[in-house]
Amino acid sequence: MRRLLPLALTLTLAACQSAPPASAPLPERLAAAKAGQPRLSARDAAAKLGVSEAEVIATGQHGTAVRLQDGGDAARTILRRALDLGEVTAHTRSDSAVLERTGVPTRLADAGAESAGGYVGGPIDLRFDFPVWRHAFAVTPPPGRNGQVQRSLQFFDAQGTLVFKLTSRDPDRAEVFDRLVADLRQPAPAPLALVRAPAAPAATPDAAVDRAGLQAAWREIDNVHRFPELLTRFGVDREQALRLAPAGAAEPLKPKAMRQLLTGAAEQGVPLMAFVGNGGVTQIFSGAIHKTAVGGDWFLVLDPGLNLRLNENDILRGWRVTRGGIVSVEFYDRQGRLAVTFFGVRERGQPQSEAWRTLSKGLPGAAS
Numbered sequence: 401m402r403r404l405l406p407l408a409l410t411l412t413l414a415a416c417q418s419a420p421p422a423s424a425p426l427p428e429r430l431a432a433a434k435a436g437q438p439r440l441s442a443r444d445a446a447a448k449l450g451v452s453e454a455e456v457i458a459t460g461q462h463g464t465a466v467r468l469q470d471g472g473d474a475a476r477t478i479l480r481r482a483l484d485l486g487e488v489t490a491h492t493r494s495d496s497a498v499l500e501r502t503g504v505p506t507r508l509a510d511a512g513a514e515s516a517g518g519y520v521g522g523p524i525d526l527r528f529d530f531p532v533w534r535h536a537f538a539v540t541p542p543p544g545r546n547g548q549v550q551r552s553l554q555f556f557d558a559q560g561t562l563v564f565k566l567t568s569r570d571p572d573r574a575e576v577f578d579r580l581v582a583d584l585r586q587p588a589p590a591p592l593a594l595v596r597a598p599a600a601p602a603a604t605p606d607a608a609v610d611r612a613g614l615q616a617a618w619r620e621i622d623n624v625h626r627f628p629e630l631l632t633r634f635g636v637d638r639e640q641a642l643r644l645a646p647a648g649a650a651e652p653l654k655p656k657a658m659r660q661l662l663t664g665a666a667e668q669g670v671p672l673m674a675f676v677g678n679g680g681v682t683q684i685f686s687g688a689i690h691k692t693a694v695g696g697d698w699f700l701v702l703d704p705g706l707n708l709r710l711n712e713n714d715i716l717r718g719w720r721v722t723r724g725g726i727v728s729v730e731f732y733d734r735q736g737r738l739a740v741t742f743f744g745v746r747e748r749g750q751p752q753s754e755a756w757r758t759l760s761k762g763l764p765g766a767a768s
Contacts, residue, residue, distance in 0.1 A: 419432050420432055426449070426451060426455060426456075427459045427461065429449055430445055430449065430456060430459055431461065433445055433448055433449060434461065441462075442456045442457055442462045443562070445462075451560075452556070452559060452560025452561065452594055453560060453561065453562050454535050454556040454560035454561075454562075454592060454594070455594070457537050457539060457554060458537070458592050462539065462541065463539045463541030463542070464539070464540045464541075465537045465538070465539050466537065466538045466539075466540075466581055466585050467535075467536070467537060467585065467586045467589035468536035468537060468538055468553075468581070468584050468585055468586065469536065469584050469586060470534060470535055470536065470586070471533065471534065472530030472531050472533045472534075474536065474584065475528075475530055475533040475555055476528075476530055477584065478536060478553060478580065478584055479519075479528070479553075479566070481580045481583075481584070482505075482566055483505055483507055484573070484576050484580075485566075485568045485573050485576055485577060485580075486504060486569070486570035486572075486573045486576075487502065487503065487569040487570045488503075488505065488524065488566050488568055488569055488570075489501065489502045489566070489567040489569060490502075490505075490519070490524045490526060490565075490683060491564070491565040491566070491567065492564055492676050492677065492678065492681050492682070492683035493562070493676070493678065494676065494677070494678045494737070494739065495711070495714060495733065496710065496711040496714040496715055496733040496737075496739040497676045497708075497709065497710050497739045497740045498676070498707070498709040498710075499674065499676035499683045499685060499707075499708050499709075500707040500708075501523050501524055501525075501683065501685060501705060501706055501707075502523070502569060502706075503522060503523025503524050504522070504523070504524070505519040505523075505524040506519065506520065506521045506522035506524070518681075523705060525683065525684040525685070525686065526681055526682070526683050526684070527677075527681065527682045527684075528564075528680070528681050529680050529682075530680075532557050532563060532679055532680035533555050533557065533563055533564075533680055534556060534557050534558040535556040535557075535558075535560070535592065536553065536554065536555050536556070537553075537556075538552070538553055538554075538577070538580070538581040538585070539551070539552045539553075539554055548571060549571070549574070550567050550568070550569075551568045551574065551577045552565055552566060552567040552568070553565070553566045553567075553580075555680075557679075557680060558594065558595045558597075559594055559595065559596070559597050560592070560594045561678075563678060563680035563681055564680065564681045603637060603640065604635045604636060604640070606640065606643065606644060609634055609635070609636055609640070609644060610634060611644050613634065614630065614634045614636070614644055614645075615644070615645065617630050617633065617634070618630065618641075618645055618649060619646060621723050621724040622724050623724055624723045624724045624728070626724075627641075627723055637736070638738055639717070639719075639732055639736055642719050642721060642730075645721075648722070649721065649722050649723070650719050650721050650722075651719065651720045651721075651765055652717065652718070652719055652766035652767070653718035653719060653720055653729070653763050653764065653765055653766060654763075654764045655715055655716055655717065655718060655731070656764060657718045657729070657731075657763035657764050658699065658710060658715060658718060658731050659692075659699050659712065660763055660764065661729055661742060661759065661760070661763055662692055662699065662701060663692055664759050664762075665688075665759060666688075666689050666690055666691070666692050666701075668755065668759065669688055670688075670744070670755045670756055670759050671686070671688045671744070671745040672686075672687075672688075672689070672742050672743065672744055672745060673685065673686045673742065673744070673745055674708060674740060674741070674742055675741040675743075676708075676739075676740055677738070685706060685708065686745055687745065689701050689703055689706070689708075690703050695709075697711050697712055697714070698710060698711055698712065699712050710731075710739065710740060711733075714733045714734055714739070715731045715733055715739050715740075716733065716734055717731065717732045717766075718730065718731045718732070718763070718766075719731075719732075720760055720761070720763060725751070726743065726752060727743075727752060727756070727757055727760050728741055728742060728743050729741070729742045729760050729763065730742075742760075743756075744756025744759075744760070
């Protein structure tokens with residue numbers, strides 16, 4: 401009697417036997433990958449095939465993809481026009497953190513969103529660093545199970561890594577989206593040209609830093625937004641500055657402090673601010689959180705209009721930081737990059753709440 405293999409193994413073997421060679425055109429390799437995993441995301445497909453996410457999107461296999469005008473100035477114009485889309489979902493991510501927020505962006509009274517370098521205030525709160533932005537696509541996937549089409553604007557850096565995605569949520573604004581695309585598309589786009597990421601500058605050894613000067617400058621900070629000036633002045637990266645900070649100004653935390661912070665904020669009703677960025681954009685959530693969960697390696701905050709995902713397997717270190725009288729809690733990934741920063745919500749010019757200070761002070765320290 402012929403012995404039958406389990407169905408899953410049979411499908412796996414069939415996929416392996418039919419997989420095109422690595423030299424095959426990308427659309428062919430992508431189609432084969434998606435045949436075995438129909439819901440394979442563009443990001444995961446790119447990782448699986450060893451290409452950039454922009455190249456995957458450009459094939460059109462994750463929805464009709466129209467190349468928009470390149471560069472930061474064009475992106476600024478596109479996002480100014482996107483203010484007419486009504487309700488949107490803003491999606492910012494890095495390897496270790498994802499922040500999605502749904503709502504209607506606040507329209508500034510004067511020159512538009514670009515006057516402050518972002519969408520400022522309200523549920524869609526963003527700060528843009530346009531020099532990093534290079535390639536842009538308008539993507540229109542097939543209708544979902546509910547018949548809705550989630551049209552999106554997707555922006556990539558020079559390496560083809562996703563910087564930012566904005567998804568239109570109002571089906572009545574489809575014509576607005578289509579007009580934007582018609583006006584700002586590339587009439588005859590050249591092949592997607594990607595470049596290698598520049599080598600990271602060598603870190604300054606701790607022993608070569610003017611530690612006394614750095615600590616004195618730290619004590620003089622009267623506005624937390626001036627912290628980047630300190631980093632530039634003393635030639636240090638962010639976490640290096642925390643290591644060299646004045647006594648008590650930066651206290652190391654265990655990675656599990658992140659889960660404890662978010663769980664505590666949800667249970668105790670302590671409003672917070674979460675900052676997630678990737679070098680091209682920083683997205684900010686402000687408010688109370690309610691529902692937390694765990695999904696694989698990810699710790700999740702899943703509230704209406706909010707999706708915050710943090711990769712606990714990739715986040716290795718945390719710090720409780722005090723600058724200019726303001727307390728933040730920061731977490732860093734395996735590469736030493738800032739993954740997420742939390743602050744207690746406060747009114748301008750007012751101190752942070754005692755509830756936030758108590759919550760952050762109770763987090764487990766690295767030495768405990």
